[in-house]
Amino acid sequence: MLFSKEALGNLGSIIPGEDFLESGIYPEKVYEAMLSIPEVAITIIFASLFLGKKIPGFKKIWKIAGPQVAYGQTVSLGQYVVGILLAIFALKPVFDLPSMAGALIEIGFEGGPGTAAGMRGTFEALDFSEGASIALGLATVGILSGVITGIIIVNWGIRKGLAGKAKKSSDLSEREQKGLYSKDEEKSAGELSTRSESIESLTVNFLFIFVAIGAGMVLLKGLLLLENTTWGPAYDIEIIKHVPLFPMALLGGVATQMLYDRFIPYKLIDKKVIARIEGFALDVLIVASLTTLSISAISKNILPFLILAGAGIALNLAAFFLLAKRVMPDYWFERAVLEYGQSMGMTTTGLLLLQIVDPEKETPALDGFGYKQIMFEPIIGGGLFTAASMPLIAQFGPVPVLIGTGILFAIWLSIGLFYFGKKDNKGAQS
Template identity: 50%
Template sequence: MSADNIGFALLLLGVLLLVAKLVRVKWRLAQRLFLPGSIIGGAIALLLGPDVFGNIASALGTDRFTEGGLFGSDIQQVWSSLPGLLISVVFAGLFLGQKMPKMREAGRLAGPQIAFGLTLSSGQYVVGLLLALLLLSPVFGLPPLSGALIEIGFEGGHGTAAGLGNTFSEVGFPAGQDLALGMATIGLISGIVLGIVLINWGVRSGRTTQLRSDATPSVAERMGLVEKENRRAAATLTVHPSSIEPLALHFGLLAVAIIIGQLLLWGLQALENMLWVETIEIFGYVPLFPLAMLGGILLQFVIDRFDRAQIVDRLMIERIQGFALDMLIIAALGTLSLEVIANNIVPFLLLAGCGLIWCAGAFLLLAPRMLPDHWFERGIGDFGQSMGVTATGLILMRIADPELRTPAYPAFGYKQLIVEPFFGGGLVTASAIPLIAQFGAVPLLIVMAVLLVAALLTGLLYFGRRPAPSTPETALTRQD
């Protein structure tokens, strides 16, 4: 793998992103589905890869493209290595540049949201593990590890699925990454499509509080463009470029967060080796990215304490995260093995179908009873995230609450600070695979079932019975 190959592979990802953006602007279906450019670009890369273009070329009489497709095996090798690196950049910046709220403040607003979010996340494990133990393992021969694929693919998304590639390989289930990536793709598209269907149903049935039947996204929003009158700066210059390039400064902060995460991981691995020698090995399989997130949290506490000049710009961090995530998704989808999914198509569809039923059922049946006010606007964000990524939830909330008049956004944000370190790519997601490999699926199933029951009871019997706020901004007559 030469430096030229690495550089050219990165350039190709940039070209694919531009082509994908043009497709989004011109293709009506992509606009209706609000498909991100990275997903479109990844689909293009997949179609031009060995499993599609290579097989078509082979059927036409040439084996030149069998190994690497149109791009070649060297480019495919670079792309397959990128997700595990870039996911740490994404997670290291999750909390950088935003002030850590007081627990009491976050809990008061986000308590119901946390209960509902934990219900969705733990429920995905319960549904997946039960399906694996009762059907996938005894009938289709898949390992119990397959029970974690719903949460990894749906709640975690493409970045988490790609970032766990080495972990899947080390525990003897290399097909898990391809299945998780396929699950993430199904979840993302289904989340957006079903989310828009649910919003239309909510408008027609009067369950939305801010949206009426005549409110639709603008043409520019569907094309993924920002109208001139609504454009704002993508980031803020907090230091003078003559001293240091602001982008370089923020990249350095992300680098520090990742290094802190790596030191934490090495420390935990050393501690594990000292205590259990070779009888138990968990942190040896845990990837870097959830520890990089903890590194970012620790670094942000230091920044809150000493950064009087407020030089850390959240928007700049988000731009770096967005760039890394777009590149990650295209690289991951471009190296996805369709053969693995085809060989496990029935278990794959069972997992995806059960995950979809759980998320949709939780939104329709539990959200009205667990969220005391504006349940539709608040619940649709968690539904979108549980099916795809955070961006999916934000898109659906923006459609349902275009003027940001409900408490959906701050509640969702505070919930992220509490739930994100554990689920959706956090410590629980990262450790689930090695835990199942070491102890089996039943102990994790019991823990997740207990958490599910606790979250349900808290949401239904405590938060769900609290009266809705009486302020003009948040008052609402509950609709069940």
């Protein structure tokens, strides 16, 4: 990022005789290629989210993950409610930002850097190109503040005795604290699911990802055709037109996995290999996104950026301390730190915090989170509604979307407080 067009390039432009630095150290063609990488990478990530994972029935998901579903939906919808209120009363009248800025907290914080970068095309199509950089900046701030505040919260919880399964840092070796393996420690990136003389296992796993993406493309094309022949011309409403591919690729991945479980008797998909592909795609996405981040767009909107960032952080902290225990009484602290990390921009942050408070995965937090994603990710936190939120605001205005998200927020909050919160869960913590 420091050597990009926006950082080193801007510095070079103000130094007399140093015009050769105006594009940073990257050639213009490399910069243009990096602009297209995030949309491809996020599609691969979302297409592979549920590949290699057994998809359980609704009853099992609801029983194990219900409290985390209610909490996650409440926080995500709360980010929309707060963001849209800020857009109506401050961002638009004071800073002249479009009402669509009300969706930036959820896109940046709950959606994370992948979603923010992957929606660049949607931002540009809606004439709000600077919004992509603001959203990515919010995601970056969310990740950094999530790690810092998350570690503080974890230490506080351990001192208070809220994390009974916590592993002290003194119990970890120096290499473990750095996240490294020793030279003689075996590391498995996955198993061979096919014989390499026939076809590489990595190729087969990529093939299933491409099938999932293809299914998502068919679904998106079908919805677009439906829009163009029904409500589009009839009511001059265009929503699907601005929806990116990645949430549809996620649904395509779910459909691909279900068909795989039903009709293929061989183990061709390896979840460890899929996880490595996801991790690589995420790393490439983050590097490309930060390299093409428009610092000037953020600097021109620094006050709105700070307002949105402060509101997002405050909302997530308030939800953790005021809501989590009431919605998730069963092992609330372990569940809450995991959800907190995700709501601050990165699932990996939540997993890191959970590793400290529940290193042996003895609580239902991780299983609940995994099942929760099946009900959560296709819709919000980077799902279909996240992708459609700005087109909805652009089409109908902020007030109808505020009313809709406000009603859903109240429903999920009520389910969390008065259904899961009132259940006498065994193992609930005081």
